[in-house]
Amino acid sequence: MPPDPRLSTPAIADPWPLRDRIAFVGIGTTRYGNFPETDSYGLGCEALNAALDDAGLKTTDIDGLIVNRIPTYERFAEMMGINPQYCLLTESPGRFSGVSMALAAQAIATGAANYVALVYGNNGRSVRMLYGGGDSQWSPWGMTSPGAIHAMMWRRHMHRFDTTHADLGPVSVAFRHHACLNPDAVMHGRPITLADHATARPICEPLKLLDYCLINDGAVAWIMTTAERARDLRRPAVLLSGYARQDAFHYGSAPPDDFWYPNLSATRAVYDRAGIGREDVQGLGIYDNFSPTVLFSLEGLGFCEQGEGGAFVRDGTLQLGTGRWPTNTSGGHLSDSYMQGWGIIAECVRQLRHECGARQIPDVQAMQYICATNIAQSAILRRA
Amino acid sequence: MSLATRPQPLVDNWNRPFWEACREQRLILQRCKGTQKCFFPPAPVSPFTGRPDWEWIAASGRGALWSFVVFHQNYFAGMKDELPYPVVMVRLEEGPFLLTNLEGMSAAELRIGMAMSVRFPGGPEGFVLPQFGPVE
Numbered sequence: 363m364p365p366d367p368r369l370s371t372p373a374i375a376d377p378w379p380l381r382d383r384i385a386f387v388g389i390g391t392t393r394y395g396n397f398p399e400t401d402s403y404g405l406g407c408e409a410l411n412a413a414l415d416d417a418g419l420k421t422t423d424i425d426g427l428i429v430n431r432i433p434t435y436e437r438f439a440e441m442m443g444i445n446p447q448y449c450l451l452t453e454s455p456g457r458f459s460g461v462s463m464a465l466a467a468q469a470i471a472t473g474a475a476n477y478v479a480l481v482y483g484n485n486g487r488s489v490r491m492l493y494g495g496g497d498s499q500w501s502p503w504g505m506t507s508p509g510a511i512h513a514m515m516w517r518r519h520m521h522r523f524d525t526t527h528a529d530l531g532p533v534s535v536a537f538r539h540h541a542c543l544n545p546d547a548v549m550h551g552r553p554i555t556l557a558d559h560a561t562a563r564p565i566c567e568p569l570k571l572l573d574y575c576l577i578n579d580g581a582v583a584w585i586m587t588t589a590e591r592a593r594d595l596r597r598p599a600v601l602l603s604g605y606a607r608q609d610a611f612h613y614g615s616a617p618p619d620d621f622w623y624p625n626l627s628a629t630r631a632v633y634d635r636a637g638i639g640r641e642d643v644q645g646l647g648i649y650d651n652f653s654p655t656v657l658f659s660l661e662g663l664g665f666c667e668q669g670e671g672g673a674f675v676r677d678g679t680l681q682l683g684t685g686r687w688p689t690n691t692s693g694g695h696l697s698d699s700y701m702q703g704w705g706i707i708a709e710c711v712r713q714l715r716h717e718c719g720a721r722q723i724p725d726v727q728a729m730q731y732i733c734a735t736n737i738a739q740s741a742i743l744r745r746a
Numbered sequence: 747m748s749l750a751t752r753p754q755p756l757v758d759n760w761n762r763p764f765w766e767a768c769r770e771q772r773l774i775l776q777r778c779k780g781t782q783k784c785f786f787p788p789a790p791v792s793p794f795t796g797r798p799d800w801e802w803i804a805a806s807g808r809g810a811l812w813s814f815v816v817f818h819q820n821y822f823a824g825m826k827d828e829l830p831y832p833v834v835m836v837r838l839e840e841g842p843f844l845l846t847n848l849e850g851m852s853a854a855e856l857r858i859g860m861a862m863s864v865r866f867p868g869g870p871e872g873f874v875l876p877q878f879g880p881v882e
Contacts, residue, residue, distance in 0.1 A: 502753050503847050503875065504828070517858075567816040567830075
């Protein structure tokens with residue numbers, strides 16, 4: 363399907379009406395790994411309790427609830443004893459972490475709820491979740507799995523821009539380096555080299571094992587409220603300064619032929635919406651289900667020219683200590699935990715609270731989140 | 747090849763004519779009457795106008811290789827013996843993309859942009875799957 367030329371132009375580039383009005387006040391994460399003794403409900407409860415303790419709030423304070431990858435909102439709310447006035451279950455793809463964040467912000471700003479708890483729980487590891495197979499449009503031809511879609515896109519990128527599989531190596535290596543600084547990361551203590559990336563076993567060529575995210579159990583919870591209420595709570599408030607989104611559903615069910623470049627470009631509006639420019643951001647959180655999405659994100663948001671993502675990251679640009687744009691400082695989906703964006707946004711908040719220890723970005727004031735999918739999104743968070 | 751053990755297509759009211767044509771070794775596409783542009787997968791309306799104003803046309807069966815992958819991971823019991831297997835993304839002359847496999851050539855011979863054409867070597871019971879290879 364030919365691209366829609368309107369996609370690359372943001373519909374709304376004005377300052378965001380919600381700029382700096384909504385805050386993250388509680389963050390909770392569980393252990394990450396293989397936990398057959400519990401499930402996504404149990405993990406979600408654990409994460410929400412951690413977030414409540416972090417914020418200094420009780421379940422009775424929560425009047426808004428968004429759950430994700432937990433089977434039902436009713437059962438979860440029943441378990442936690444929450445009877446909210448705003449509640450929903452969002453779709454399972456990881457792009458819905460950012461969507462959920464925006465919905466919560468809108469709900470708070472319009473008075474639909476005062477304190478929204480957002481809870482993500484995933485037990486994909488212990489139930490041996492397979493991200494592929496089953497019946498779909500292309501299953502008779504053996505085409506399945508998100509990894510294959512990204513492999514198809516990356517092959518086209520290599521053809522069009524003379525990039526190579528080796529251009530993805532610095533992404534995987536930087537994130538693994540960060541995981542080695544993060545004692546909670548699944549891949550803590552297991553450093554890798556560019557050679558390991560190059561020689562890993564192929565999964566769906568041109569992508570190999572170290573281009574793929576992890577599959578692990580765990581949960582993440584955030585509590586959001588107004589910036590005003592946040593001032594009375596115990597943690598340094600982290601403000602949602604701006605958010606931009608552009609969807610692109612015109613691909614005819616095939617892998618996108620444009621690397622989501624037009625709709626990612628439209629989300630550059632996030633800088634105007636937040637009133638915070640690219641140069642004012644000290645670190646990034648990029649949705650890394652597969653290593654190519656990191657380069658698609660950097661190109662789409664204008665950190666480099668389209669096609670130059672490989673060259674841009676080659677000298678350690680994304681790596682703490684060496685790079686201008688430390689990215690996914692917890693290790694990301696590739697090396698920390700596959701929490702589908704929820705963990706990456708939690709890490710942005712923790713960076714801005716300056717509580718990241720060995721992986722702290724010095725004096726960070728603003729972080730940018732980017733998600734390259736057919737619902738392209740970017741958000742900028744800052745310290746209050 | 748073991749096309750006979752491939753997953754069955756998901757047949758619906760919109761793609762049934764496509765699968766019936768494949769059984770007769772013909773590749774057909776829906777074409778929007780308002781814009782003369784073709785689209786795939788089959789749908790109740792044209793994505794270019796949103797209106798149910800379209801017709802089936804015979805596609806040329808020719809296209810160009812847009813991209814390709816090679817699966818090493820097994821997802822379908824009936825395809826285990828084919829591993830590693832290629833999936834190719836072909837841009838048909840009429841515009842739409844098809845995801846398909848190779849017949850009469852190997853992944854090592856693929857060059858992005860090369861001309862390819864359709865053939866109908868077989869499929870799971872009751873179906874024939876379009877496959878692509880070098881233009882003859």
